[in-house]
Amino acid sequence: MSIWSLKRGLSLRVSLLLYLVLPLIIVLAVTGYYSLERLEQQVEKRMQEDIELIARAIRGPLEHSLEHGREGGLAQTLASAFRIGRVYGVYVYDAGGRKIASSGPREPEVHSVELAELAAKGDRVGGYQDARGAQIYSYFVPLSDSVGRNTGLLQLTREGRDFQNYIERVRKQALVLLSLLALLLVGIVIYAHHRVIGRNLAALVGCMARIEKGDRSHRAVACGPREMRHLAVGMNAMLDSIARSENELEQRRRNQIELEQRLLQSQKMAAIGQLAAGVAHELGTPLSVVSGKAQRMLRKPDLPAPIAEVFGQIRDAVQRMEHIVRQLLDFGRSNPLRLRTAALDALAESAAAQVREEATAKEVTLRLEGPQPAPRTEIDTVRMEQVLMNLLLNAIQATDPGGRVDLRWFADDQTLGFEVADDGPGVPEELHNRLFEPFFTTKPVGEGTGLGLAVAQAAARDHGGRLSIGRSESGGALFTLILEKSGENK
Incomplete structure (x- = not known):
């Protein structure tokens, strides 16, 4: 029942006149x-x-x-x-x-x-x-x-x-006096109702009407007599309680949806991981054979140049395929974390050293920065270096020649992590949610497998953290890896 449908009943003022003033007049x-x-x-x-x-x-x-x-x-x-x-x-x-x-x-x-x-x-x-x-x-x-x-x-x-x-x-005078007293009584009741109850109650009704129309943040002003103030305070407390309950329900719903999505994603990732591991295992041995034979042919001194060039192309293609196989194996593995205490700056420098050749070849400046002494935490250094290396490679590939890629580490009271920012074109916002899906890539065909960010996201989750994407100050992509503190820095 809406507030306005209640108007068909007697108002408080009319009720006072009927049940208080009228009996008094009688x-x-x-x-x-x-x-x-x-x-x-x-x-x-x-x-x-x-x-x-x-x-x-x-x-x-x-x-x-x-x-x-x-x-x-x-x-x-x-x-x-x-x-x-x-x-x-x-x-x-x-x-x-x-x-x-x-x-x-x-x-x-x-x-x-x-x-x-x-x-x-x-x-x-x-x-x-x-x-x-x-x-x-x-x-x-x-x-x-x-x-x-x-x-x-x-x-x-x-x-x-x-x-x-x-x-x-005497009768006429008495009748006039009685009429004046009745009018005076009605006037006093109406005035008192307006001053004490009417306007304050109208404010509460107006407040409820605004809330009914969808303004859930609106609250009643506590004014008027003590009972009216208590009513306003009680209504505000009830609205706050309802809002908290709705927020809790909404948060539970979101958590449930997130858990369901994570469960589905985990099941999907597990299935894809099993498939990827199986494919990588089946391809690994034949690729090793092809790579070995190509290497032996290239060692022959009397090999004609055209044939040597063909075997060189075969070797390069096999190396690329081996790289893809390694990514498939990394994505499909479910090995437990091998934690050890490490400093964030050491992890950053090790990952940067592995991609510095690619950065130099593209004339991209690679800059590392963060607080010193750097925070230390328990972490799987091999997998985390691989995550940072994948993020840095993506940033270098997205940056134009002469650009810059920043790798920064940070820490606060509860968390620590890394940020990788570039000054490239960035990633469209509508693709942010799909960017961490396996085999999804924004690169041209033949330049990416779509597994690098999926592997990085899986490693972050295994560490109890998360990997997110945003926009850097220069308009490029900004990847943020957040981990919970552990070990001596917790």
Whole structure:
């Protein structure tokens, strides 16, 4: 499953809103609902208490006016009730329930019998009533004289819509406040998500997307809160572990391929070596016979010159064939190494001495160089001199007249070896892998057997080393023979 296919699910921000903010808003709404209901009750009670306060304020003057029969005092007291607070109507009844004074636009629908009963009981009562289609709140207060006898009843009213309008305003304000709180909560969560999680998580997702596209070297930047940093560090550690595992697997695969190739090459070389040794053995004796007879004929003093020239050509051809036979024998032999301690400069000088005649004939300068005192190691001197001689002969043949061939020895902490460089045309890079195959040669037909480098490579491997080809500073070929240190220099 790719990273982008996961986008069909809920994002972390939406999940936070659904599973955190939404429940909080619901809890807030339920709490607000019950709080508002309680507030409405408190508001209604407070407004009722306002009516009761007004009733208590005008009760005394009304009782005094009723006891002394002062109608003007009644009217003045009723008018003062409207100045004290928001009162819809004020009504005064006698003990029998008959209205004796009133002030207000509408009269509530209350029967005189009910009023008489209220006056007789002497209880203070409040409640909602219908006054010609309008809901009003009525509060009844009994009136008495100076000796405590019930003399009448006071009724104060207030419009029900006053309560309703106020409660409606409270509801609207509560709804606005709840909405603002919800929006504020959503905004805080979104902002906090972006600052703390969103951008850091987006960076991690972007990092994983780059890795998914093939950028295996890319790593996440550890930033943000501690948990996000731990996540980035953990992801980087996982990627490093995967990279190491892949590198190990790749290295094992390469080693396996190399071992298989070496096994196949060894089997191939062994088969070719057996064939070469058999062919060389079968050719060796006849060639020796031909060479011996040609030598005896050339020793005769009375041999005509044309015939002597023919026998000379036969001798030269046989010598070339014997050289090829020796190379076949060298390639096919599986003799164990005869190790002895030798200095690298001595090996180089011995090999150079054997090819100096060819170098002089072609006017090629042969230069030897390396650190002194030269490193010493345990080595099969005969086979190593043969390797160096083959490399030097190839270099001399590839160099133009007047050129130069360098033989250098070197050593470091773990390895030592030789380098043979020439200033010839070099070897095309596409031929580097085939150059050490038996019977492969870049020389014209008749000028090489293709066994010299194969023999050199086999000798290097027998010593636990390797022979490689590159390009010299002058553009020619550079052969490097690397051996592991052994003996007193290890």
